[in-house]
Amino acid sequence: MTNHSETPGSAENGDISQAAQPDRAHRAPHESPGDEHQVTLRTPAELADALPYLLGYRPEDSIVLAALRDRDGRGRFGGRARLGIPASPDDWAGAAGQLVHGLVTGSERRGVRPEQMVAYLCQEPGRGETGRDVMERLRPLAQRLRVECGALDIPVVEALCISDGRFWSYCCDEEACCPAEGLPMGPPGTSVLAAAATYAGIQVRGSLSELRARMLPREDVVAVEQAAALDAACSTLVSRILDAEGRAEVAEETLESAERIMRRLAEAPSASGVAAEDLRDDRLLGHDEAAALILGLQDRTTRDRAAAWMEGDEAAPAMRLWRALARRCVGPYAEHAAAPLTLAGWVAWSTGDELEAREALAMALGADPDYLFARLLHQACNEGLDPESIRRCLRGGGKGGQGAGETTADEDAPGAPSAEPEPARPVAATPSGGRRRTRSPAPPRAVRGRVRTRGGESGTEAGRPRTSSGAGRPGTARTDRSRPHASGTPVTGGRGACPEGAGTAERGSRGGSERP
Numbered sequence: 001m002t003n004h005s006e007t008p009g010s011a012e013n014g015d016i017s018q019a020a021q022p023d024r025a026h027r028a029p030h031e032s033p034g035d036e037h038q039v040t041l042r043t044p045a046e047l048a049d050a051l052p053y054l055l056g057y058r059p060e061d062s063i064v065l066a067a068l069r070d071r072d073g074r075g076r077f078g079g080r081a082r083l084g085i086p087a088s089p090d091d092w093a094g095a096a097g098q099l100v101h102g103l104v105t106g107s108e109r110r111g112v113r114p115e116q117m118v119a120y121l122c123q124e125p126g127r128g129e130t131g132r133d134v135m136e137r138l139r140p141l142a143q144r145l146r147v148e149c150g151a152l153d154i155p156v157v158e159a160l161c162i163s164d165g166r167f168w169s170y171c172c173d174e175e176a177c178c179p180a181e182g183l184p185m186g187p188p189g190t191s192v193l194a195a196a197a198t199y200a201g202i203q204v205r206g207s208l209s210e211l212r213a214r215m216l217p218r219e220d221v222v223a224v225e226q227a228a229a230l231d232a233a234c235s236t237l238v239s240r241i242l243d244a245e246g247r248a249e250v251a252e253e254t255l256e257s258a259e260r261i262m263r264r265l266a267e268a269p270s271a272s273g274v275a276a277e278d279l280r281d282d283r284l285l286g287h288d289e290a291a292a293l294i295l296g297l298q299d300r301t302t303r304d305r306a307a308a309w310m311e312g313d314e315a316a317p318a319m320r321l322w323r324a325l326a327r328r329c330v331g332p333y334a335e336h337a338a339a340p341l342t343l344a345g346w347v348a349w350s351t352g353d354e355l356e357a358r359e360a361l362a363m364a365l366g367a368d369p370d371y372l373f374a375r376l377l378h379q380a381c382n383e384g385l386d387p388e389s390i391r392r393c394l395r396g397g398g399k400g401g402q403g404a405g406e407t408t409a410d411e412d413a414p415g416a417p418s419a420e421p422e423p424a425r426p427v428a429a430t431p432s433g434g435r436r437r438t439r440s441p442a443p444p445r446a447v448r449g450r451v452r453t454r455g456g457e458s459g460t461e462a463g464r465p466r467t468s469s470g471a472g473r474p475g476t477a478r479t480d481r482s483r484p485h486a487s488g489t490p491v492t493g494g495r496g497a498c499p500e501g502a503g504t505a506e507r508g509s510r511g512g513s514e515r516p
Contacts, residue, residue, distance in 0.1 A: 041193065044178060048160050048167040049186055050193050051120055054080055056355055057205040061085050062122045063095065063141070065103050067114030068157070078114055079107045085123055085141070092141045100148040119145045119159040131164030131182060142170040211359050214278055215326040215341060222282075223330040229287035230294065230333050237295045247299065254296025255305060257289060262309070262317035281324045290328040297325070297339040303373070307343055308394045310350040319347045326360075329367070338368035346377055350387050357381050 041050055052058045054066055054077065063085055067078035081103040086095050100117075107114050121138045125131055138161055146156045159170040166182035197204070205211065217223065240246030264284050271277045297303045309318035322344035329337035345360035358381055364374035380390075 044158060044160060044167065044169045044172065045183060045186065046193070047118060047158055048120075048162055051122075051162070052204045053193050053197050055082065057211070058207050059120070059122045060124070060207050060209060062120070063099055063145070064120040064122065065099055065145070066118045066120075067103060067107055068116040068118065069107075069112055069114055078112055079103055079110075081106075085121070085138070089140065093144050096141065096144040096148045100145065100152065104152055104154065114154050117145075117149050117154055117156045119149075119156050121159075121161045123161075123163055125164050131166045132168070132180070134163040135161040135168040135182065139170065146170075205355070208359065210274075211356060212363065214274065215323050215337075215344060215360060215363055217330045217334060217337065218282075218327050219330075222287075226287050226290065226328050227331045227333065229291040230330075233288070233291035233295050237292065241295075241299060250296055251299060251302040251305070254293060254299075254302050257293055257296075258306060258309075258321060261285060261289060261293075262314065262321055265320050266313070266317040277320075278323070278327070281320050282327065285321075285324050285328070287328075290325055293321075294325055294329060294333070294336050294340065297343070298336060300373075303339050303343065304394075307346055310347050310391060310394065315347055315351050319344060319351075322347065326363075335368050338364045338371040338374060341367060342371060342374040342377065345374065345381075346390075349377065349381050350391060354381060 041047055051064065055064065059082055061084055062082050064080065064082045066080045069076060069078045081099055083095055083099045086092060104114055119142065121142055123134050123138065125134050129137075142159045142161070146159060149156050156171070161168045161170065162185070165185050167185060168182045169178040172178040218226070237250060240250050261284070265281060268280060268284055271280045297306060306318075309315065322340040325340035326337045326344060329335075329340070341360050341364035345357045345364060348354070348360060349357035358378070361374050361378040361381065364371055365378060368374070377390075380387075
């Protein structure tokens with residue numbers, strides 16, 4: 001089960017007044033008090049269409065909760081949290097409780113307790129199933145969410161199931177608006193909220209699985225060649241890394257090679273589409289080059305120095321290189337992906353892409369649950385800490401300076417994560433031909449640090465669900481407290497408040513991660 005929590009930016013986006021409910025069939029145009037555009041969402045169909053804009057991507061196999069709150073007589077969306085749907089119904093009660101309590105606790109920590117909730121269940125039909133079958137099968141899970149929210153005195157004003165291009169409401173049984181056969185989802189990008197998001201420059205990504213695919217090990221014929229290159233690199237590099245003088249030489253060779261390849265990537269012609277971009281990068285990276293870099297980055301100090309390429313003109317080619325190296329950690333070398341995935345997560349977070357940051361860091365923890373740097377960054381990202389304090393530390397590191405694994409932030413920031421020194425991890429080949437990782441001692445260093453907080457979300461750990469909430473950015477919802485159904489409940493999204501990339505609260509094979 002995976003676990004994500006979302007918070008795409010400030011929760012101060014999008015308002016809707018709490019005036020009397022307008023007719024459900026009426027679609028309100030943009031409203032703009034002051035200089036802020038607003039979109040009012042009144043129907044279950046509009047709430048269903050709004051989901052990708054609330055998260056910043058299209059969720060799959062997910063439970064999503066969106067908190068609603070009042071502000072100056074207006075309703076607005078607050079934090080959002082997502083969790084993968086457990087395969088076994090026996091786990092649904094625990095998952096529902098975890099998600100609800102995680103979102104409410106996180107919101108309260110930021111000083112805004114949810115007053116109402118909108119729940120979404122998203123899952124495609126299995127073999128022989130229809131969308132309606134999925135809706136009925138997940139009905140107990142929807143009821144569990146409503147019970148958990150009700151126990152905290154937070155009503156669920158709408159609960160929707162989205163499956164096979166259609167949606168159903170668990171809160172409304174009026175045939176006129178919510179027929180038993182469900183209603184078709186509108187074409188993507190045609191709603192009022194989609195137009196407002198486009199106007200505001202907000203883009204919705206594809207699914208989390210598409211994002212993760214860019215960092216998953218390759219499984220084609222190239223993987224065999226890459227594994228052979230990694231075997232060969234092990235036989236020459238491991239003994240050098242275990243030697244103090246050789247270790248310093250390998251570190252310099254690794255960083256020089258990485259800089260050379262980053263220049264190569266930066267100078268390469270552009271490609272059209274994500275798949276074409278990744279294929280181009282793979283062709284620009286030789287098997288032997290990738291193997292040497294992967295093994296060289298297992299040394300903590302080398303990895304920390306590489307983490308300094310996190311801003312300016314260096315960030316984009318560095319991100320492409322770390323993704324490409326993660327794709328080369330094939331077969332028995334899957335655990336080695338923790339280093340490039342952590343670097344990818346760090347660059348993404350440093351450049352403001354919190355969604356990819358959480359996914360990459362969750363994948364790093366999936367590769368190696370004990371990888372300290374990934375754990376600290378994941379926690380900091382999920383809790384909404386400010387990456388600038390870590391960037392300052394890395395900028396001042398330089399050659400031989402303190403690295404990210406040593407200090408993750410300022411010394412006086414309250415509540416900053418601290419950790420013990422993480423040993424370097426070269427790889428040693430076993431006489432039997434198998435491969436295993438061995439740990440070599442790293443110089444003792446202080447690992448205390450702190451990071452300034454600014455509000456945040458929740459995250460996940462590899463393979464283990466963990467939720468937290470984040471103040472959401474998009475719209476708002478006007479709700480009728482006299483009825484449990486959100487039909488007629490206008491939800492608005494503000495122009496600057498249209499959701500951009502939100503986080504998520506899942507992990508493991510099903511999804512990326514959100515804030516640590």
